[in-house]
Amino acid sequence: MTFDYHEPTSVREAIELSARFGGDGRFLAGGTDLMVQIHRGRLNPRHVVSLQCVPGLDGIEVDGAVRLGARVTHRRLESAEAFQGALRGLAEGAEVVGGHQVRNVATVGGNIVNASPAADVVVVLLALDATLTCLGPAGERTVALDGFATAPGVTGLRPNELLTRASFPRLAPRSATVFLKAGRRRAMEISIACVAARVTLDDLERCQDVRIALGAVAPTAIRARAAERHLEARPLTDGLMRETGRIAAAECRPIGDVRASARYRALLVATLVPRALARCLERIKLGAP
Amino acid sequence: MDAPGKVTGTALYAADFALPGMLYGKVLRSSEPHARLVRIDAGRAARLPGVRAVITAADVPDVRYGGSVKDERVFARDRIRFAGQPLAAVAATSPDAAAAALTAIEVVCEPLRPVFDVAAALAPGAPLVHDAWASYTALPILHRDGNVCNRARIVVGDVERGFVEADRVFENRFTTSSVHQGYTEPRAAVAQWDSSGQVTVWSNTQLPFEIQTTLAEILQLPPSKVRVIVPGIGGGFGGKLRIGVEHFAALLAMKTGRPVKVMTTSEEELTAAYARQPATVAVKTGVTNDGRLTAREARLWFDTGAFAGSGPGVASVATLMLAGPYRIPNLLLEGFAVYTNKTNFGSFRAPSGPQANFAVESQMDIIADALGLDPLELRLKNIVREGEEGPTGQVLTAVGLEECLRRAADAIGWRDRRPEVGRGKGIACGWWTTTGGSSGVYVKVNPDGTVALNTGAAEIGTAALTGAAQVLAEDLGVQMADINVVSADTLSTPFDFGAQGSRTAFAVGNACRAAVADLKRQILALASKHLGVEESALALREGSVVGAGKRATLGELARISQASGGGLIAHGTFVAPPTPYDTKRVEGHVYPAFHSPSFHAHATDLSVDAETGEITIHRYVVAQDVGFAMNPAAIEGQIEGGVAQGLGQALSEEIVYENGRVLNANLTDYKMPTARDVPRVESILVQHPSLVGPFGAKGVGEPPNIEPPAAIANAVASATGVRITSLPITAEKVALALRERAK
Structure with a gap:
């Protein structure tokens, strides 16, 4: 594990260095993924370009x-x-x-x-x-x-x-966001499934705008679009939220691995989606004037 | 005594140890689980920059070693028996250069049909992990047969008759996973040879004298040519009992003529260390309708991996744990250590305890539920009492079990066992040994009045040597601050059986008592002469001898003695007296009775999320009979740590194998609990003084690790009605079991 370390002081310089090194270079920010991958031999860059001293990236x-x-x-x-x-x-x-x-x-x-x-x-x-x-x-x-x-x-x-x-x-009035995660322990844990929800309600308590995003249940983080559509212009009742969870579970594509089975991951989506929606609802109500 | 250095970061560990000119060693490990080793070519690796030596089986004496069965070699010679088995080792000027050289070693092998678990290893026609097992040198007491490297057995009465006497017979099967000790410091050793042909090895072993013997065997040297020193241990929990990397360091240092350091990686720890044996347990218990146990037939099969290691002994201890702390008139208990193509699993804090206890204590609750009895009442009806017999006929004394059970139950609020939906309480109890073995100490009074305690035991982090020093200070009438400890150097310290089996404070403490008895005689004789006062009129008090209005400090007497007679020094020894048992009841058994046994009960109160299966522990209570609480804060620390480790085994930790290879050989996916996962542990110290321990103390280090899996399993069953019979009890297992039941 050896590489040349560069510390550019502007975005322009960083990009110039990167252009010069091409595939041999990697940007370094926090390093919590990059350094682990280098250490495990999965990446072997000859040049590491640190962004530590580049201004304007931390606002x-x-x-x-x-x-x-x-x-x-x-x-x-x-x-x-x-x-x-x-x-x-x-x-x-x-x-x-x-x-x-x-x-x-x-x-x-x-x-x-x-x-x-x-x-x-x-x-x-x-x-x-x-x-x-x-x-x-x-x-x-x-x-x-x-x-x-x-x-x-x-x-x-x-x-x-x-x-x-x-x-x-920025969020419209009467909006809330919630993130829920499941894992085997309460810290130092990679999600075995996670859910983010954003809900905006209209004046009649119907869903005006909803996003449901899922992590660790597909090759990338994904939006559960069918689940989102199911809520359009409807009030968030318990039954509807549970249905939405089942729809989200049906549209995710989890794998089974050492962390969890595919079946459990889908079960978590079906559980966490309605919980996230319910919590959004709770927050909007609490935040409402 | 060792705490301030550890808390402030100044303590020295073996992993910190370095010598000038030191090289770094790395070990090439097999990626194949079972294969014929056709060829190994290190030529290209040896020519790489920075590489100073590459060694393989061809470069080391062809020696088979092992504690109970001599079945293991330093490197695979013609047969590879597990993925992770050492094939070669490299010494280079940097760890990176050594790691690079490993990838340049060419290995050619032909895969053989493997056996990956106990069931496969015991199947008719299964391949033998060791074809020549019968020719191996082994303890004659062992019952070996093919892939079984020991079958230990206890037979009492007639189980068939006992089952006939029973109203109900319960049969259950349980499985547990392999878990790693999780010591913070990896196994590390530095070796250096001197011109006289002596090798010194600085290692974080728990057993320097055993490592000395094993190294002498491997290196074909007299033991006196091998010196093992323990600079410090960053946690061991049984994982640092057997040889780890010391032999690689010694062999590479011999070959290069330079000091060599070898330290394991997390990956090596999780693939090729002495993790806890996975177990399958079958328990059949007969019981009358009013809850009296009439018979138990139980078998526990340990996957010991490719070598016997601790397996035959741990299988023996398991039989005592299968009996549980119960009075059962008819017993047939068997413990098996079975070879498979996996790493040599080993000892882990209370070896066999959690596996057997999980099975037995889970079944106690199954029985209670089926008979409509309170699980606490069922236990109280059957536990052993003062003066009764243990399973092999040992007479039990200082039995504090009822008090442990009652106090743990009271503390957790047992009367209200299911306070709300999805919430429940569980209890489990057990017993454990205070391991015997001998300890020697030298105790010397220095001319400034301080006292040196010289012991062959290593401080493993349990404050055991603090405990021994407390005994010494108490008996000699000096302050703790006046005691300095020299420890764990096979050349200069007296023999000690080592930091294992909850024995160190107990045995070294007793050796200190013996040394002080001798030292007091010397001191009083000298003081009598010096002060001109009859010995009978003198007493040791606060660092001085006083009597008849006169006074001489210990420092003063030490100076007089040094000038006239070589100093005040005493040798104290202790060996646990044998615990009599009925030899007719046991076979193949290397651990037939528990010395100064301890008793304990754990109780917990938890909630289960009915949908995700996630478990939230509200309270966790331990009532442990420690005999005499020498150092309550240190004991509570042992209980808290043992429970944290036990909860890891109960809920989250497992080394996952697929076709003989570990899938989670990293600390991202091997899930030890974090500070956020462990509840506050409430400790209740019960004190029924042992007849042998210093001031009545019993071993305390291992027991807290035994009951957590069973206590959690019982509480989960109480909360949900679902019984999980395999460890770990993950949220996934609970959620899927709840889902199955709902169908």
């Missing part, structure tokens, strides 16, 4: 939209004031990742480009309709997070491109 901006710099850590998502209200689901997704040491360094950008199907924060961002800003030698482009990951560890990021931020629109 949390909230105005018309919410913008998260790629280097924003899980710890900051957990503790940001902006994510204690209707966006609480984002803090909930962040605070269950790894342990304190991991969350102190692990970043939003790293979580997205690592493209694990079990990436907790990615599941919440999917439910928030997040878009990604990628900067490369040819300039900047914006792509949807949904569909960005195409397989475990594979994304639509182009060679030499740097993911600089994730953005999502």
Whole structure:
């Protein structure tokens, strides 16, 4: 395990270095995935380009939209004031990742480009309709997070491109977000299934806008679109929420592995989806004037 | 005594140990579980940069070693018996260079038909893991046959008659998974040879004297040419009893002429260490309608892996655990250690205890439910009492079990066993040994009045040597702060049977008492002469000898003795007196009676999520008969740690095998509980003094690890009505069982 370590001080310099190294280079943010993969011999980059000293990548901006710099850590998502209200689901997704040491360094950008199907924060961002800003030698482009990951560890990021931020629109009034996760232990745990829900209710208590995203039950984090459609313009009754859970369970494509069986993963989706919806409802009611 | 250094990070461990010019060793391990080794070619690896030596079976003496059966070699010679078996070792100037060299070693082998579990190993016509088993040197007492490297048996009365006397007979089967000890510090050793042909090995072993003997056997040297020193141990729990990496370090150091350090990775720990044996347990128990146990026939099969290791002994202990702490007039109990193509599973804190207890104590609740009895009452009706016999006829004394059961039940609020839907309480009890074996100490009074305790035992982190020092301080009338401990060096410290079996504070403490008795005679004789006062008028008090209005400090007397007679020094020894038992009741048994047994009960209160199966533990109570609580804070620490480890085995931990290969050989997927998973553990120290232990103490380190799986299983059954008969009791198993029942 040997590589040259580079510490550029601007985005431009980082991209130049990346263009120079091509397939031999990797960006380093928190390193909680990259270093493990290098250590286990799965990746062997000759050049590691640290983003540590690149300015402008660690902001949390909230105005018309919410913008998260790629280097924003899980710890900051957990503790940001902006994510204690209707966006609480984002803090909930962040605070269950790894342990304190991991969350102190692990970043939003790293979580997205690592493209694990079990990436907790990615599941919440999917439910928030997040878009990604990628900067490369040819300039900047914006792509949807949904569909960005195409397989475990594979994304639509182009060679030499740097993911600089994730953005999502602010929530309408009467909205809430919730994240729920199941695993074998309460910390240092990779989800065996996780669910993020975002609900906006209209004045008649009907679902005006709903997103349901699922983690660890398909090759990538996915949206449960049939389940979302099932709720359109309907009030969230217990029966409807349970039905929606069953629909989500039917549209996920889990595998069985050493962490859990496919059957249990689907069962968890059927259970966690209605719980997440019910909690959204509860939060909207609590938050309503 | 060792706590401040460990808490502040200044304590030295074997993994920290380094010498100038030291090389780093790595071990090439087989990826095949069962194969004929055709060829191994290290030529290319040896020429890589930084590589100083590559050794294979061809470079080491052809020796088979092992404690009870000599069936293991340093490297596979012609036959590979498990995925993870050492094939070669490399010494290089950096760990990376050594790791790179491993990938350059060419191995050619032809796969053989494997046996991956006990059922396959015992099937008619199963391949033999050791074709030549019958020719191996082994303890003559063992009952060996093909893939069975020991069958230990206890027979009492007539079980068939007992089943006829019973109103109901219950038959249940249980399985447990392999779990790793989870010590924080991997196994590590540094070896260095000197010009006299002596090798010194610094290792984190629990048993320096056993490692010395095994190394001497492997290296074909007299034991006096092998010196083993334990600089510190970052946790062992039985996983560091047998040889780990010491032999690789010694052999590579011999070949290179330089010190060599070898340390395992997490992957090696989870594939090729001495994790707890997976077990299958079949228990058949006869009982009258009013809840009196009339007979038990039980068999426990351990998967011991490719080598016998601790298996034959642990299978023996298992039979005592299958009886449980119960009075059952008719018993037929068998423990089997069975060879398979897996790593050599070994000893783990209370070896055999959790597996057998999970089965027996789960069945006690099954019986209670079926008979409509309270599980606590069923236990109280059948537990052993003071003066009664254990399963092999040993007479039991200092039996604090009823008090343990009653106090644990009271503390958990047993009267309200199912306080709400999905919530339930469970209880389990058991017994355990305080392992015997001998301990020697030297105790020396220094000229400044401090005292040196020299012991062959290693401080494994249980505060056992703190306990021994407390005994010494109490008897000699000095302060704890005045005692310094020198330990675990086979050249300079007296023999000790080692940090195992909950024995260290017990045995070293008693050896200290013997040494102080001798030392007191020397001190009083000298003081009498010096002070001119009759010995009978003198007493030791607060670091001085006082009497007839006169006083001499221990320092003063040590200085006088050094000037005139070589110093105040005493040798104390202890060996646990044999526990008489009925030899006619046992066969193939290497552990027929429990010395100074301890008794314990665990109770827990938990909730089960009816949909996800997730278990939330509200309270966990342990009532343990410790004989005499020498150091209550340290004992509570042992109980809390033992329960945390036991809950891991109960709920989340398992080494998962598929076709002989480990699927989760990393700490991401091997799930030890975190601080957020372990509830506060409430300890109740019950004290029925043992006749032998120092001040009545009994062994305390292992027992807290025994009952958690059964206590959890019983509480889950109480909460849900679903009985899980395999470990770990994961949320998945519970959820799917609840779903099956709903159908």
